[in-house]
Amino acid sequence: MLLTLHRTIKTQLQAAVKKSFEIELALADITAEYPPKTELGDLAFPIAFEIAKRLKAATGTKQNPRQLADKLRSELQAIDGVARIETAGAGYINFFLDRGRVFNTVFNAEKSLKLDEITGGKLIVEHTSINPNKAAHIGHLRNAVLGDTIVRMLQASGETVETHNYIDNTGVQVTDVVVGFKYIENKTLTDIEAITERFDYYCWDLYAQVGKFYEENPDNKKLRAQTLHEIEQGEGETALIAEHVSNRILKAHLDTMWRLGIAYDVLPRESDVLHLNFWQTAFEKLKEQGGIYFETEGKNKGCWVMRAEDKTETPAEDETESQYEADKILVRSNGTVTYTGKDIAYHLWKLGQLGLDFHYRPFYTYSNGKPVWITTAKEATENGKDLGFGNGVAYFNVIDVGQSYPQAYVKLGVKLLSTDDRIDRSAHLAYEKVVLTPASAKELGYELSEADSKRTQVSMSGRKGLGVKADDLIDKLEEKVFAKVNSDDRYSEVSLAERKDISHRIAVSALRYFLLKYTRSSVIAFDFEEAQAFEGETGAYLLYAVVRGNSIFRKLREQGKSTEVNLTSEEINNLLSLKENSGWDGDYLWGLIYFASRLPDSLRLSISSLEPTHLAKYSYHLASSFSNFYNKNAYKLIEQKDNTRYQLLVALVGYVRCQLEQALRILTGVEPVEKM
């Protein structure tokens, strides 16, 4: 309804502009804003400034925007749903909405966040994609939480989403751990299978040892090359060890992420991209298309390369060596394909432009019964092919900013072979790293080099075993919350299992919100205190606001009071413009309702910018407004004797609570707890 109203107002303004100034404005050129204060109205249009600019360009004389605004104002007809129109400031035209009408509409409307500008086709979101060779750390959590929140945002808006977690099971990282098992620990597959301690933690330590192993003796690096080759061949004990390690670590990762409510639909594996000849197919297509080149001279002699976007022509002879640097090698001179090459093939498959498919088998089942499928190179008895994975109308890759360069070439490569615009809708969602402060690194017990101690931040490094393990952090947070829950009288009647569950949900909302409150481009300098906070701007606060809203309704039910609402627009209008010494302030209440109604706007903004922070900040702001309302005596429902006021407050609390709960689900994946 609000959307329709916006459109009606813009159309009116458009007509007024044409009539008064003979200027044709597109609806898209008319921007609406929310005024900074309720007294200034509900919608503001800085359109007079735009007109002044255009008039000056056309006639050369300056115009006073305020006078132009007054002129436009006088041309506007009465609009259904608009109470009054004013000009203000240097030239704003401000609209005051019919509060009763708006409130009745949003209160009675379906409480879904479906947006009308969705793509409609299947969107593929790839996130997490951790090398399956060691435990997940806090940086991986940032990736997964960002990705999962984007999945939830898109789903809430009405999109169909498929979630991928790409498994690089044949890369150097898995290889290194295999080297560790075979050549440092001299273990066989049977020995490794018999390891009973936490496997992802075991490999975390082993991986750090392998780094030292290579440093001690450069010859040891030859073992890596040899092992990598054996793994790529896919035969023999070495390949079986790699398979065991990557599968077992992968399961550990799925467990870790599931603790935060993060799940995947399908796990495409690099080994299957290789064995099913995805690359060969893509390679033939690329050669046929002519977008890649075989270098016969220069430093890339013998390689197949792709040119940078702005120079697809063969460079002239006088161009310097440095300009060649931008070319990306897809096939090495020894004939093997690079990661970028493989990724182009994989992304062609994602967008249904390769003409090949994986085989699939079930790999894992979440505690709620939802299965996760994994790709295989062989026909499986329980094949998931009919599930129709891949073939999306766009992909979104949540990958750290460090990989922007190869990601740009993946997009370029796919675009060469694209038959439609789905690649243009696709995007690499780059995000910055989570780093440690020297202080937090020391707190973890790491000895820093002199150079590192002087830095403001220290990168986490699996190779050095330096980092905060995801499960350790979640454990710590849960313990911290549990300690508080246990010492609080409010939970005295609550069972132990329930207290654990409540602690878990609070911890998850706190941790996820912590990772979402930064913009993607902001480096997070990890701080134990901040990451484990549950006061102030945190996920726990958001959850608390929802719980308070729920408890109002629980109290009303316990007291046998009705929660039926049946008010006319006139009654609502009266209450929302009333101001009394008792503390009742209609403007204030209207401000809260109107702000709560903007959740879809916030979601739209977060989706269009692929930036969950906007939704997180909005949600916190709404929770904060609700808490302020909650503390005002004039609005206590329990004590409200006047029936119309009671109904209005019931409707208001119900509406705000519902908006907050939807936001909470998207951001944290958590269902509200009973008590907090």
Next chain:
RNA sequence: GCGCCCAUAGCUCAGUUGGAUAGAGCAACGGCCUUCUAAGCCGUAGGUCUGUGGUUCGAAUCCACAUGGGCGUACCA
């Protein structure tokens, strides 16, 4: 060299794509438990938006240059 990102309150960060008086949290100080749950609320204090120019009705936001940080630019992934 080239390219990308960042610089806003003591600290950590937002700032709706150029709009009205630059906002939060933490930390500090003062007040509020006779609770629709104090994991909360209210108040006070805190700013040369890194610097210098430019664009215009208007700039934290756009442009140029400068300074200081981070990252990328592999026949690694």
